[in-house]
Amino acid sequence: MRTYRRLSFAFAALGALVFALIAGYGGAGAAIFAPGGGTIRALVVGIDDYRYQRPLQGAVADAKDLDRTLKAARVPPANIALLLDRVAKRQAIVDAMERLLAEARPGDLAIIAFAGHGTRIREMYENTKPDHKDEAYVLADFDENNASDRSELIAGPEMKSWIGVLDGKGVDVLFIADTCHGGGMTRTFQPDSNILTYRQIDLSKEVQLEATSVATVLDAARDAASFPRLTFLAAADPSQKAPEVKIAGEATRRGALSYAVARAIEGAALPRGAGALSRGDLFEYARQRSLEYTNGQQTIFTTPGEKAKLGEPVFRTASGGEPVPTPHRLDARPIRVAVSNGDLALLSNVKSRIAKFEITEDKAKADLVFVPEKRKAVSDGDILAEDVSAADIPGVVDRIYASRALTRLTEDRWQKFRLGPDNSLHHAGDYVSLEADDAQGKFVIVFNITGSGQVQYLYPPAGGGNYPFGGTTWSMQAPVREPFGSDQVVAILSKKRLADLERYLQDHDGSFIAGTLPELIRNHLDPERDVRIGMATIVTQPWKGIVR
Structure with a gap:
């Protein structure tokens, strides 16, 4: 999806699968x-x-x-x-x-x-x-x-x-x-x-x-x-x-x-x-x-x-639309990982990167399944990441943690954000579009989290400055490219420029820092809910007709 630099567009998969994250919207709603x-x-x-x-x-x-x-x-x-x-x-x-x-x-x-x-x-x-x-x-x-x-x-x-x-x-x-x-x-x-x-x-x-x-x-x-x-x-x-x-x-x-x-x-x-x-x-x-x-x-x-x-x-x-205070507590419970062939020894010496994980023998209770013979990681029916080894699993775990945590963070500050043309499986050579509504006068930051936990900075273009968006709907198009699997694109719209967040994402473009993002973004959430977050999942594979 890279418009300003070569980017993989294996977009966000199935983060609905694993968990890790924040205690809920808050609870005491208005009458x-x-x-x-x-x-x-x-x-x-x-x-x-x-x-x-x-x-x-x-x-x-x-x-x-x-x-x-x-x-x-x-x-x-x-x-x-x-x-x-x-x-x-x-x-x-x-x-x-x-x-x-x-x-x-x-x-x-x-x-x-x-x-x-x-x-x-x-x-x-x-x-x-x-x-x-x-x-x-x-x-x-x-x-x-x-x-x-x-x-x-x-x-x-x-x-x-x-x-x-x-x-x-x-x-x-x-x-x-x-x-x-x-x-x-x-x-x-x-x-x-x-x-x-x-x-x-x-x-x-x-x-x-x-x-x-x-x-x-x-x-x-x-x-x-x-x-x-x-x-x-x-x-x-x-x-x-x-x-x-x-x-x-x-x-x-x-x-x-x-x-x-x-x-x-x-x-x-x-x-x-x-x-x-x-x-x-x-x-x-x-x-x-x-x-x-x-x-x-x-x-x-x-x-x-x-x-x-x-x-x-x-x-x-009776609230008049005033925001209800929301305690966004990060959930430290480990993500459960299974191995498809039952060989748990493959992960015995693998250490967590940011998010903790634990190995389970029960695939039915797992959040993530590592399939070593096919070099892929799957979750809730989707391929999360392809061409991965046991050493790559901590990055995939961080991807799941980040996806879950960010999804929970957006509950009371959601942003309209759409993937086009649809949510089906996309293939190499296809183009996908991303659109965020109500962008007039807002600062926009967009980044992608690949299935392996790599973070890719997308917008605004590095070195080009970030100015309030002039139109109503922000949009971008990008080609589907490797690595294939499941990525999550995140759009953050705000009334004030989040310059330090923008700089952090630019400086760590291409790095495996997915697990650091929930805490970082949580610290930028304002009580007025002027910082809005939208997410879109994109699942890709090389060519139509390929059986994986």
């Missing part, structure tokens, strides 16, 4: 209020412990996080129904929804969140879907092979029916569906990688809901855009999977969307001086954060999409 002046009510569901299906790791943590966040935002505990694991049976959810419908009044805000497995079942009403399938939310006791447990689902038309009732009563609805109903991955999963969990089950046979349902054929035929009061965020569109990812400071893997929405409710997405969080700001924040947490593997789906509706508030706040 939030329904945009219509009424009461906020919530139904929050999280399921990890599936009796007959593959278990998940972070759905319960997602639900508990949102529950805590809403209570911290002054939502009365009595107004929140939290259903976890085996408690989240079909009848319990139906009962909770019926209570919500009965109690809701015009001007209220209803928050509905589901974290767990999704699937697709035979449509409830014929010819209401082009593929004749309804999406469904899978509950803890669902078993496609057992008639008595086959209806432990919530079908999409049922959710639409309930949302339609709320919409008709003049109730605003925020619906977060942290699940997926089909589709594949943005990039091919590397078989040597540690294990990823996805919030999706594929049924071995066609299943139809066999329970009494409130859904009508009209409900089945509606789409999310037909509910004017609905703000909807889904973890993935039908063409993608939603992975559970490692987020620094979190004890388990998490759903990127749920985590991002919780931080948005705490105030991380509020523009400075704003008294409300708009749909557009929530969507932009959740989309950017989900891409960063998953290293470009997950693109969320949101609606409405019409420009006129994106300015409407999701909730109001």
Whole structure:
């Protein structure tokens, strides 16, 4: 991606895999209020412990996080129904929804969140879907092979029916569906990688809901855009999977969307001086954060999409957009490294560079897998670095640490930063573009962290000075070049010039200093949140058709 000097563009991979980093956004958010002046009510569901299906790791943590966040935002505990694991049976959810419908009044805000497995079942009403399938939310006791447990689902038309009732009563609805109903991955999963969990089950046979349902054929035929009061965020569109990812400071893997929405409710997405969080700001924040947490593997789906509706508030706040103090503590927990062939002796004499690491025999619990026979390091399904030996692993560890730490640092000071043309695998000879919005009058610094932990200075050009950017959108293009693998491009925009940071990056251009960056950048963060950070992951390989 080097524009001002030869640069490798094997861009950032999968930093969503390893961890190491900062304690969260802060916690004590300001009170939030329904945009219509009424009461906020919530139904929050999280399921990890599936009796007959593959278990998940972070759905319960997602639900508990949102529950805590809403209570911290002054939502009365009595107004929140939290259903976890085996408690989240079909009848319990139906009962909770019926209570919500009965109690809701015009001007209220209803928050509905589901974290767990999704699937697709035979449509409830014929010819209401082009593929004749309804999406469904899978509950803890669902078993496609057992008639008595086959209806432990919530079908999409049922959710639409309930949302339609709320919409008709003049109730605003925020619906977060942290699940997926089909589709594949943005990039091919590397078989040597540690294990990823996805919030999706594929049924071995066609299943139809066999329970009494409130859904009508009209409900089945509606789409999310037909509910004017609905703000909807889904973890993935039908063409993608939603992975559970490692987020620094979190004890388990998490759903990127749920985590991002919780931080948005705490105030991380509020523009400075704003008294409300708009749909557009929530969507932009959740989309950017989900891409960063998953290293470009997950693109969320949101609606409405019409420009006129994106300015409407999701909730109001008493903070006026003032920043909430955030303790950005660096997490010193070691990164776990496995060896694909089990020969742990290969790493026994390898010492850490900056970030600590520990060797594990269990690949499923590893953050990073070293594949010595292929000379590559992989993590969460992506090749992080190619042509590496055991001696190079400390640099890869630092890359993971830096990626995780910087991602966490950006939670309350995120910068809109885009990779083009998309987040798929890029090849030698391709060109990629990088764009940062809202750059008018800002000083811009851009650098790249390769998969092996090397830092490459990109912008502004060395020796050319750094001046406030004159346009609205900063952009640059760069060719894909070796080394190939997965790099992370970081853009820092600030109202004041960060001359010493700029100088440090210039002086250490080409050096393996990734592990030093989180502490250095943290020291430049201002309480006014005028320093903004955006990140983009770019994964590359030499030529199309090459099997690695």
